[in-house]
Amino acid sequence: MKKILLILIVLTNTVFASLKVDTSYSTLGAIVKEIGKDKVDVVVLGSSKYDPHFIVPKPSLLSKLRGADLLVINGAGLELGWLPPLIQNAHNRDIKNGAKGFLDISHSINMIDKPTSVSRAFGDVHAQGNPHYSSDPHQVIVIAKAIANKLIELDGENHTYYEKNLANFTKRWTLFLKSYDMDAKVCRGKKVVQYHELYNYFLKRYGVESVGNIEPLPGISPSSKHTLELIFKMKKNNVKTILQDVYHERKTAKFIADKVGAEVKIVPHDLGSVDKSDTLEEFYNTIKDQICQ
């Protein structure tokens, strides 16, 4: 009897020791795991194989949101096309915008490409600035701190656990960045064209010049007029690299590459979207290698 009771106590503790954390994307999920470790159960809502602006809002995501103690989002409009109706229909007060269990990481980030006036010059999907800040490995520490603060706020009893994990992770990541930045020196001065402006934070950090985009505006499909102008611009600037993600059509990039003698590089936009991008280190190394080699 005593044994059974003991097992029950252990089981109950194991079950209730975890905070259920939902994140919109895989990179955020991996950072939550680094800080929360055994104290969190992480669910990633949006598969990294799809366009982060337009994840399919499957009904199965509702039950995941219903059981969550914390929802961590990228913010800056990246989830606007799919997540708000899901949050609305999940009826979980704890994770609604503004609730204690809601964390918008973009509030901790220095956003770039912010529109200076109210116009659609940056397209509909980047109306609040460029939301793809996680392409820059230096943002990882900023994200980790924001997550640690939120976990401590929700689960103060375990604050030393989260603080220790944050300290260890920061130490490991700082070392990683040191050699990463050294290696990334080869990127400086390189010229590239992107399909969608997914890598602006990386390009800015490491001095890569973005000469143009296959999309005329973020979220707008390529037109033949724009494609011909881009080919002309690439020839004039001697651009030999096109950055392509896994979820947009590849025909346009191939067509342009054939015309100008450029190479199409498949670059991960989120953890797990391509081979060799399953850990944070692999993900950032592959971004660097694909863009700069």
Ligand SMILES: [Zn+2]
């Ligand atoms: Zn975008």
